[in-house]
Amino acid sequence: MVGQCFILLPLARCQENGNADLKRKRRWAKLFDQLDLNKDGRIDILELRTGLASRGVSRSSVDKIVHAGDTNQDGELDFEEFSQYLRTHERQLKLMFSSLDRNNDGEIDAAEIQHSLHSIGLDISRKEADRILRSMDKDGTMTIDWNEWRDHFLFNPLHNMEDVAHYWKHSMILDTGEQLRIPEDLSEQSKSSVWRQLISGALAGAVSRTSTAPLDRLKVFLQVHGSFPGTSNVLNSFQSMVKEGGLGSLWRGNGINVLKMAPETAIKFTVYEQIKCILHGNNATGHLKLHERFIAGSLAGAIAQTAIYPLEVLKTRLTLRKTGQFSGIADCAKQMLQRESIRAFYKGYIPNLLGIVPYAGIDLAVYETLKNSWISRNTDSANPGVMVLVGCGAVSSTCGQLASYPLALVKTRMQAQASVKGGPHLSMTALFQNILTQEGVPGLYRGLSPNLLKVIPAVSISYVVYEYMRKVMGVGVPR
Structure with a gap:
């Protein structure tokens, strides 16, 4: 009887496994x-x-x-x-x-x-x-x-x-051409993965900014001059740019705009990590709360901007330059030092620093509100998905820009005013008063249209290139 059991049990198991295999093949x-x-x-x-x-x-x-x-x-x-x-x-x-x-x-x-x-x-x-x-x-x-x-x-x-x-828990680094948001869970990955992801984000931002550079140049001209010199309306500004300096003039200032991305991204993330460690102590993997992320993001952005701000000023000067005015980045920096001293490299620094706070705060608050609203309406999904996150990022970035745009405009005018020979060198407060007196409230939003127009293409291009680079560099994908 016992012998029969030893014989029958393996047979039963084989039969059971055979039935399971048959069901699996039928399902397939x-x-x-x-x-x-x-x-x-x-x-x-x-x-x-x-x-x-x-x-x-x-x-x-x-x-x-x-x-x-x-x-x-x-x-x-x-x-x-x-x-x-x-x-x-x-x-x-x-x-x-x-x-x-x-x-x-x-x-x-x-x-x-x-x-x-x-x-x-x-x-x-x-x-x-x-x-x-x-x-x-x-x-x-x-x-x-x-x-x-x-x-x-x-x-x-x-x-x-x-x-x-x-x-x-999917994360992305998306660049809208203004500020770079640090993904919430980026620091929860291995160091090698983090830096590969940062490189992917920087390259995506470089392609994105290059693709939308003509709109960015038009924005700077509208902020400083109201229109491209010699034109009466915005529509023919691009034609005037091409006529003045050829097709390549549409990308003036883009080289240094791309060049400053790598150090800015690296500094911003490194400082963000250090602030996170201070806030959470030894629990470096813990989540930052909304207000903590705002503080960490604002401080990281301020320190990164302080470090690379001379490049911001150079970018504005190179964007506004006429054909033959400078031979390159080094020549522009040399002429600024000779004519205006080292202080010229920090023109507009105060309004730029002040603009980080409303931008970061509103951008983060709107982003979290939209994302959480989607999650509350879609309780059956654990992940909002990339298109939802891209949409939330585009809307929140737009809201942040609307809030901080007057400060960005004043910053750009301060950066540019020293390049105008014999022009007045107004302070931030005096510039605000001057704009309101001569142009009214709409004057504080000159150049806003091309700036908003570039948000969606910038985010979309950044996402496509970023995802491609993630695959190439093996970041966050099955290997």
């Missing part, structure tokens, strides 16, 4: 049939993108699936390749599920999510853990079983808990 066959839109027995990348779009799978994730599963390199997946990819991926997902399921009860709760993320250096609140849980909990039990976990991540090419953490 059903998925394959749904994705094979033209019913030719193969799935190409376009069919996969179309079929997985409703599941919220990104184009980059689809590309990774095809790359990983296409063993014969024909650009398509047959059923065998599709099944092999899912078999391998489910095995990885099972290992991640087991690592999360600390009490081995076959289910993951919010506390286990918190603990797992804490173990890789990412601290989240219970509320955030509950939101992550609800995004995967299909039966309303406030726990995740294996089937829910597998179905949620089946077509997300994630390899480890770090990948899952980045999926749950």
